[in-house]
Amino acid sequence: MTSHADLRNRAGVGNAFPASQPREGERLADLFGTSEDSEVLLRAIYAEDRVAVPSEGGGYRVVELPVEGDRYPGISDSDPAAFVEECEIYEQFGVRPRGAKPLNRLLVPPHGEYRFPHLGSPAPKELRAPHYVAGPALEFPVGPVRGVAQESLYIGLVTSGEEVIDLYLLLWHKHRGIERRLEGLPVEKALFFVERAEGLSAVANSWAFCRAVESVLGWTPPPAAENARAIALELERLYNHAAAVAALGQATGLSVGQAQGEIALEQLLRLNAAVFGHRYLFGVLALGGVARLPDMDALRALLPRAREELAHVLEALFSTNSFLDRLEAAGVVAPEVAARLGLVGPVARASAADLDTRRDHPFGAYRDHRVDVPTRPAGDVLARMEVMDAETRESLRLVEELVAAGDEAPEAKGSAAAQSSGTLRAGSALGWCESSRGEVLAWVDLDGNGRVRRARLRPASVRNWRAFDDAARSRNVFTDVPIIEASFWLTVAGFAR
Amino acid sequence: MSRLGGHQAEGDLAPPRASRQDHSAPLERDAQQDVDALSARLGSDVRSMFSRSLHIRTVDTGSCAACESEVRLLVAPHYDLHRLGLFFTPSPRHADLLLVTGAVTRAMDGALAKTYAAMPDPKVVVAVGACPLGGVYSEDAMVHGDLESVLPVDVFVPGCPPSPLALLHGLLVAAGRLKEKVEASDFCFRGELLDGGAPEGGVPLR
Numbered sequence: 034m035t036s037h038a039d040l041r042n043r044a045g046v047g048n049a050f051p052a053s054q055p056r057e058g059e060r061l062a063d064l065f066g067t068s069e070d071s072e073v074l075l076r077a078i079y080a081e082d083r084v085a086v087p088s089e090g091g092g093y094r095v096v097e098l099p100v101e102g103d104r105y106p107g108i109s110d111s112d113p114a115a116f117v118e119e120c121e122i123y124e125q126f127g128v129r130p131r132g133a134k135p136l137n138r139l140l141v142p143p144h145g146e147y148r149f150p151h152l153g154s155p156a157p158k159e160l161r162a163p164h165y166v167a168g169p170a171l172e173f174p175v176g177p178v179r180g181v182a183q184e185s186l187y188i189g190l191v192t193s194g195e196e197v198i199d200l201y202l203l204l205w206h207k208h209r210g211i212e213r214r215l216e217g218l219p220v221e222k223a224l225f226f227v228e229r230a231e232g233l234s235a236v237a238n239s240w241a242f243c244r245a246v247e248s249v250l251g252w253t254p255p256p257a258a259e260n261a262r263a264i265a266l267e268l269e270r271l272y273n274h275a276a277a278v279a280a281l282g283q284a285t286g287l288s289v290g291q292a293q294g295e296i297a298l299e300q301l302l303r304l305n306a307a308v309f310g311h312r313y314l315f316g317v318l319a320l321g322g323v324a325r326l327p328d329m330d331a332l333r334a335l336l337p338r339a340r341e342e343l344a345h346v347l348e349a350l351f352s353t354n355s356f357l358d359r360l361e362a363a364g365v366v367a368p369e370v371a372a373r374l375g376l377v378g379p380v381a382r383a384s385a386a387d388l389d390t391r392r393d394h395p396f397g398a399y400r401d402h403r404v405d406v407p408t409r410p411a412g413d414v415l416a417r418m419e420v421m422d423a424e425t426r427e428s429l430r431l432v433e434e435l436v437a438a439g440d441e442a443p444e445a446k447g448s449a450a451a452q453s454s455g456t457l458r459a460g461s462a463l464g465w466c467e468s469s470r471g472e473v474l475a476w477v478d479l480d481g482n483g484r485v486r487r488a489r490l491r492p493a494s495v496r497n498w499r500a501f502d503d504a505a506r507s508r509n510v511f512t513d514v515p516i517i518e519a520s521f522w523l524t525v526a527g528f529a530r
Numbered sequence: 531m532s533r534l535g536g537h538q539a540e541g542d543l544a545p546p547r548a549s550r551q552d553h554s555a556p557l558e559r560d561a562q563q564d565v566d567a568l569s570a571r572l573g574s575d576v577r578s579m580f581s582r583s584l585h586i587r588t589v590d591t592g593s594c595a596a597c598e599s600e601v602r603l604l605v606a607p608h609y610d611l612h613r614l615g616l617f618f619t620p621s622p623r624h625a626d627l628l629l630v631t632g633a634v635t636r637a638m639d640g641a642l643a644k645t646y647a648a649m650p651d652p653k654v655v656v657a658v659g660a661c662p663l664g665g666v667y668s669e670d671a672m673v674h675g676d677l678e679s680v681l682p683v684d685v686f687v688p689g690c691p692p693s694p695l696a697l698l699h700g701l702l703v704a705a706g707r708l709k710e711k712v713e714a715s716d717f718c719f720r721g722e723l724l725d726g727g728a729p730e731g732g733v734p735l736r
Binding site: 303 | 561588589590591592593594595596597598599600601602603605606607608618620622629631632633635636637638641645666667670671672673690691693
């Protein structure tokens with residue numbers, strides 16, 4: 034299997050920026066800017082996956098990169114995955130990579146007389162989406178107001194009639210500036226916004242954020258809370274995969290499959306409400322622990338039926354050939370592309386990338402509970418569906434294991450309240466988690482009063498949208514685009530946050 | 531045999547009925563009774579007013595995607611809006627009801643205004659969730675903070691996100707509001723045009 038590093042080396046990495054060079058076997062997980070004393074500082078996060086012995090940092094390395102004037106050596110030259118982040122840093126701070134490489138508009142809307150919320154001061158210029166349609170092709174505009182209860186997103190479909198020749202996305206319609214809002218907020222209030230950055234991955238994002246804050250403050254959640262967090266995370270994965278399956282049924286025009294998927298989804302959401310008190314598991318996590326422990330009796334009572342319903346719909350879909358034919362060879366993300374763009378989650382795993390933070394960088398209850406990570410080599414929609422199917426089974430197994438572990442350890446039944454008596458400290462730290470969409474990162478810098486100086490949220494959607502155009506371009510027709518979108522199952526909210 | 535084909539499919543597709551007989555938890559049974567009771571009221575109102583065709587257009591103005599998930603579930607088997615004569619429509623020109631979710635970002639101003647303008651009168655606007663109520667985001671350079679500063683809102687549905695049951699209730703209230711507007715509208719043009727515009731309180735026929 035080809036690792037990310039192999040491919041990067043094969044591409045002939047320049048030596049422009051020694052500090053930013055990934056070590057052997059490392060993957061660029063994130064790149065973002067911070068502003069300290071009106072000086073812009075870039076931070077790159079490198080992940081060494083599959084570390085044999087999990088260290089304190091969990092295999093993540095945060096590297097600081099200096100900026101000279103308003104320029105820095107471009108990282109996307111050697112690591113194309115960084116291009117999106119370079120655009121974002123330019124919008125926020127006005128600093129850009131050396132050279133004349135055009136940067137795209139990412140999150141700041143193009144119109145408006147109002148002052149854009151730069152984190153830094155210089156106004157961005159020359160932001161453009163370089164895009165040309167020539168010859169017998171035309172651009173078919175989709176969005177930002179799209180289908181029924183779909184998120185706002187502009188898809189520029191370039192077509193000659195049926196085949197998708199090119200596709201580009203404008204994802205800024207939903208930008209709410211959450212990272213900016215977090216600045217100056219007390220960490221408890223910040224958590225409220227972190228959950229709402231990507232509502233369908235509320236547990237994963239808030240867990241990553243909580244872990245970052247807890248690392249700075251030196252708090253240790255009690256075992257019962259770690260157990261509860263893991264149960265919540267797996268329930269979140271289950272309902273998201275059920276929703277993706279329902280969406281695949283809808284996108285392929287298979288109404289019965291869609292309805293069955295929605296039945297499973299609604300049951301899982303009702304299960305969430307019965308176990309944790311919220312259908313989308315908002316407000317479950319608290320800093321230093323959880324706000325409420327799961328109702329284990331409700332979980333034991335409702336889980337078998339949800340399992341039955343999930344097994345039913347997955348078994349039925351996998352024995353419906355007309356459905357499977359529609360998925361096969363649609364929306365292919367080649368393993369090289371997945372590695373080059375630094376994809377995460379089911380999309381990466383369906384393209385042969387063997388990544389899962391729960392296993393590679395174990396945290397919380399996953400230190401005691403091993404996770405079996407499914408991968409597929411094909412990279413098409415069918416492979417992603419197979420990965421989601423396998424993950425659904427694994428999550429069901431994990432939930433049972435976690436429930437049993439909660440029963441076996443009577444001392445773990447104690448308080449799940451936050452150990453907030455600890456002193457407040459200044460400092461910065463990284464937290465991570467595995468949402469149903471993939472690796473989630475949160476980096477926080479706290480002042481000494483328990484307030485956020487700068488927070489960086491990187492939901493998995495930020496990572497995976499960048500492969501959407503590649504997937505859609507790979508010899509697909511119009512009607513494949515919704516199918517690919519359902520199989521990625523990303524949120525615009527998480528990207529635009 | 532595939533369970534998606536053949537005779538079994540019909541039985542499988544009817545979970546509310548099946549669940550009441552079978553192994554449903556008490557919690558779920560209560561919820562389902564609420565759904566049925568609300569649905570009966572909503573259905574009769576909509577039927578009498580629009581002969582089973584109240585059409586809904588949704589616009590997302592910066593939600594966290596949870597509201598979208600709940601709105602999508604309205605047409606799922608457990609709630610099944612279609613049996614009540616309510617439909618989602620992709621075209622605002624066919625829509626009587628605008629369902630707005632999200633923090634009302636300024637970037638969506640144009641799209642939201644065009645969608646609203648394209649809807650025929652009389653129309654109602656339903657704000658879904660805590661964000662358009664102004665409960666999550668305060669006004670800043672990116673968001674308006676609440677929907678009422680942009681559009682006239684007829685019904686607010688609170689919740690973060692509001693459950694499909696709360697949305698059904700909101701639609702019931704909105705259907706009542708639409709009924710008032712329909713009754714107050716002068717659909718038949720009888721008289722002169724005032725300054726070339728619409729007659730007082732009415733909509734001219736063109």
